[in-house]
Every structure is written in structure tokens, then in C-alpha cells.
Amino acid sequence: MVYSIMDYNNWLNYKGLEYREGILYFANLNTLELAKRFRTPIYVINEQIVRRKYKELKEILNSVYKKNRIYFAVKSNTNISILKILLSEGSNFDCSSTGEIYTCLKSGISPDRIIYTGNMFTNEDFEFAVEKDILINLDNYSQLKRLLKIHKRKGKDTNLISFRFNPEFGSGHHPHTITAGKEIKFGILENQIIKAYSMAKEFGFRKFGIHQHIGSGIIDANDFKKPTEKFLNIIEKIAKDLGIQFEFVDFGGGIGIPYQPNVNPIDLTKYSKILLHSFKETVEKGDIGNPFLLIEPGRYITAEASIILTQINTIKDNGYKLFAGIDAGFNTLIRPTMYGSYHHIIACNKKNKENIVKYDIVGPICESGDVLGKERELPVLEEEEYLAILDTGAYGYTMSSSYNSRPRPAELLINDGIVYKIRNEETFDDLISDQIIPEHLK
Numbered sequence: 001m002v003y004s005i006m007d008y009n010n011w012l013n014y015k016g017l018e019y020r021e022g023i024l025y026f027a028n029l030n031t032l033e034l035a036k037r038f039r040t041p042i043y044v045i046n047e048q049i050v051r052r053k054y055k056e057l058k059e060i061l062n063s064v065y066k067k068n069r070i071y072f073a074v075k076s077n078t079n080i081s082i083l084k085i086l087l088s089e090g091s092n093f094d095c096s097s098t099g100e101i102y103t104c105l106k107s108g109i110s111p112d113r114i115i116y117t118g119n120m121f122t123n124e125d126f127e128f129a130v131e132k133d134i135l136i137n138l139d140n141y142s143q144l145k146r147l148l149k150i151h152k153r154k155g156k157d158t159n160l161i162s163f164r165f166n167p168e169f170g171s172g173h174h175p176h177t178i179t180a181g182k183e184i185k186f187g188i189l190e191n192q193i194i195k196a197y198s199m200a201k202e203f204g205f206r207k208f209g210i211h212q213h214i215g216s217g218i219i220d221a222n223d224f225k226k227p228t229e230k231f232l233n234i235i236e237k238i239a240k241d242l243g244i245q246f247e248f249v250d251f252g253g254g255i256g257i258p259y260q261p262n263v264n265p266i267d268l269t270k271y272s273k274i275l276l277h278s279f280k281e282t283v284e285k286g287d288i289g290n291p292f293l294l295i296e297p298g299r300y301i302t303a304e305a306s307i308i309l310t311q312i313n314t315i316k317d318n319g320y321k322l323f324a325g326i327d328a329g330f331n332t333l334i335r336p337t338m339y340g341s342y343h344h345i346i347a348c349n350k351k352n353k354e355n356i357v358k359y360d361i362v363g364p365i366c367e368s369g370d371v372l373g374k375e376r377e378l379p380v381l382e383e384e385e386y387l388a389i390l391d392t393g394a395y396g397y398t399m400s401s402s403y404n405s406r407p408r409p410a411e412l413l414i415n416d417g418i419v420y421k422i423r424n425e426e427t428f429d430d431l432i433s434d435q436i437i438p439e440h441l442k
């Protein structure tokens with residue numbers, strides 16, 4: 001089935017947005033009131049969308065292969081309230097660093113719900129993960145020896161181990177988010193993967209998983225076809241050659257969302273056919289064991305659940321171009337500057353219909369690359385009005401910075417019409433509090 005491009009209003013409604021008498025509402029709350037009450041820029045997250053998106057995916061998995069687990073990719077959103085919401089839905093968690101593991105543990109997530117898919121692991125990373133009994137997806141067979149030493153030193157059982165496979169077919173919304181291919185640093189290529197598992201066997205590991213993640217922001221389900229075929233073939237080969245039965249097969253994340261109103265959402269029926277059904281058929285052949293099926297979505301679950309509210313401070317017509325200067329910049333949301341990513345931007349106090357003008361929406365950072373939206377068609381804007389930047393719940397706050405010594409913004413969570421502040425805005429003191437002044441400069 002091919003999804004039709006959603007009507008604009010439906011597209012907004014799906015993300016919890018609607019105009020009521022010209023005013024933008026998010027999660028049923030007036031965005032102008034929110035912006036004035038809590039100050040801008042500010043991240044605002046809709047709890048119900050996080051829950052709905054998790055459930056959507058879980059239902060698709062359950063309908064094909066019951067023995068499944070979703071591992072939310074924590075790198076996309078590390079707010080403890082979001083992690084707790086997902087935990088309450090039954091999620092597991094994929095971490096890319098020990099800092100993310102620490103945050104998960106502090107959120108009340110038990111170690112057996114965490115998988116650590118790092119890369120270029122240090123001994124300290126291994127020490128931390130082994131100490132806390134966290135399952136690791138190794139990124140190279142060379143890391144086995146160091147890991148084993150740490151297992152031994154800590155008197156920990158060498159039981160379950162997993163490797164990340166690089167299927168050489170990658171995809172993503174930008175070259176930097178494509179994570180498979182010979183030139184790419186991630187995972188183990190086909191010609192070394194058998195060696196990795198036979199070494200693990202020699203080293204005494206008795207239970208095995210396998211992982212791949214081909215990239216991020218994938219909107220065409222067909223992009224999963226070749227890597228999935230290759231992955232399943234290699235899993236069968238490892239199983240047959242080495243007599244290994246897999247405990248789990250982890251297909252990674254990567255499911256994209258429609259950032260633009262004229263882009264079709266990913267066809268999840270096709271995704272299911274390409275990935276879930278083929279996996280099920282492979283398992284039914286009986287050679288690879290009876291593994292759990294894992295996926296690690298980040299963006300799909302949280303991106304559409306959040307907006308940034310921002311205030312226009314300057315309308316500049318330089319005689320050549322019209323700029324709308326706002327109080328959010330690439331310090332607040334770096335995706336447009338880093339990847340050229342599109343985030344839809346709309347006015348909080350008028351629907352995009354009348355008196356349309358083209359603006360470059362620019363932030364306050366002292367760099368020309370600080371452009372949140374290029375040549376955006378918007379109704380005539382005025383200074384002190386408010387805008388909403390959409391789809392900021394994944395790789396938004398987690399990639400923000402305090403560049404130009406601008407404190408990071410606060411985060412709000414809305415649930416059932418109630419607003420919760422789930423992160424304070426940074427203060428100037430936060431920005432300097434970790435600095436140490438040598439005696440002679442005091």
C-alpha cells in the first residue's frame with residue numbers, strides 16, 4: 001500500500017497541532033499563552049504523541065512476530081521524563097554511551113532493559129557496562145580481548161555477546177547519518193563477521209545476538225530491502241558455519257518521519273513486509289534458533305512529539321532579502337545547520353494563508369550558518385510575534401549547545417491539558433560553574 005500525501009491540516013493534527021480561530025494550539029493548549037508564560041525559546045513535548053508512536057510500532061511488530069522488543073534510541077531524546085513514559089509503555093533502551101546508560105539507570109530502568117551499542121569502546125566504557133551488567137554490541141572483534149579481561153577481573157560471567165554487522169548497504173537523510181558501507185566506521189564487514197563470532201566462541205561466550213543499523217531518517221522503506229536480505233543471509237551463514245543459535249537479532253533504528261508537508265510518511269506496511277516478514281520466514285526455516293526481534297527507533301517515536309516555541313525579535317529587509325530574526329538558533333536546534341535539514345516553521349497567531357511573504361528564519365548566533373529555515377513562505381510577520389518550529393523531539397535538545405554562551409532552553413511536557421516543566425532553562429551560572437581559575441589568576 002502506498003500512503004497518500006496527507007492533507008496539510010491532517011499533517012498538522014497528526015503532530016498534535018491545530019489552528020483555532022487563527023491561534024495555534026499544541027496538545028490542546030494555546031501556544032501564545034505557553035510562550036508568554038514560560039518564555040522562549042522553549043521545547044514543548046506532547047506526552048500522548050510519544051505514547052501513540054511507541055504503540056503504533058509495537059502493534060506492527062506484534063502483528064507479525066510476537067517475540068519482539070523495542071529498544072528506544074536514547075541518543076534522540078535523553079529527558080528522564082520521556083524515558084519514564086517509554087518505560088511505562090514497556091520499552092527497552094538502546095544507549096550509545098555510558099552517559100546514556102547512567103541516565104537510563106537514574107530513570108529507574110533496570111540493566112536488563114538496556115543494550116549498549118557504542119563504537120570505539122574504551123576500557124572505561126567496558127568497565128562501566130560490565131560492572132552494571134549491561135549487554136554490549138561490540139563494534140569490532142579486536143575489542144573482545146579487552147572486554148574479556150574486564151569480565152575476568154570483575155568476576156563476571158561471560159555469557160551473552162553481540163556484534164554489530166555492517167551490511168554495506170546504508171541509507172539516511174544526510175551522508176553523515178548513513179551508517180553502513182565500506183568507508184563507514186561502524187560495524188564489522190561480511191569478510192570478518194565469521195571470525196568475530198568464532199573468536200567469541202573460543203573466548204567462552206555461549207549466547208549470541210547480532211545487530212545492524214544502516215542509518216537514520218529513512219523515508220523510503222525499500223532502502224531496508226538489500227541490507228535486510230544481506231543481514232539475514234549472514235545470520236544463517238554464521239548459524240550454520242559455527243553452530244550458533246541467536247538469542248536476538250537487532251535491526252537497529254532509522255525509520256524516518258515526514259518533516260515536510262509534501263513528503264509521504266514511510267510506508268510501514270512495506271517496512272513490515274521487507275523486514276519483519278522476511279525475518280519471520282528466516283526463523284521458521286529453523287537454523288538460527290528462536291531469537292527475539294529487536295528494533296531501535298529514536299526519531300520515529302519522539303520527533304513529532306515536540307515543537308520549539310520561539311519569538312521573533314527582528315524583521316529585517318536589507319533591500320534584497322527579508323529576514324525574520326528569532327530567539328532560537330543553531331544552539332537550540334542544530335539539524336538545519338548541520339545537515340541542511342528541513343523543519344517546518346509556522347506562525348502561532350495566524351494560519352499560513354493570507355499575505356504570504358518569503359523569509360529566511362535566522363537565529364541570534366554569530367555565524368552566517370545560523371539559519372533555521374530558508375525562503376519560508378509565511379504570512380506577514382511582525383516583531384514580538386511567535387513561531388513554532390516543528391518535529392524537534394529527536395536530536396533536538398540532545399544536540400543543542402550553549403555556543404555563544406547562550407543558556408540552553410527549558411523543556412515542557414504536556415499531558416491531558418496539564419503543563420509540567422521537565423527541565424529548567426540553564427542559567428549564566430550554569431555556563432561558568434565548572435570552570436576552575438588557577439591561583440595566580442584569582
Ligand SMILES: Cc1ncc(COP(=O)(O)O)c(C=O)c1O
Nearest residue numbers: 073216217253254296297298299
Ligand atoms: C545504533 C543506533 N541505533 C538506533 C539509532 C536510532 O536511529 P533513528 O533515530 O533514526 O531511529 C541510531 C541513530 O543514530 C543508532 O546509531
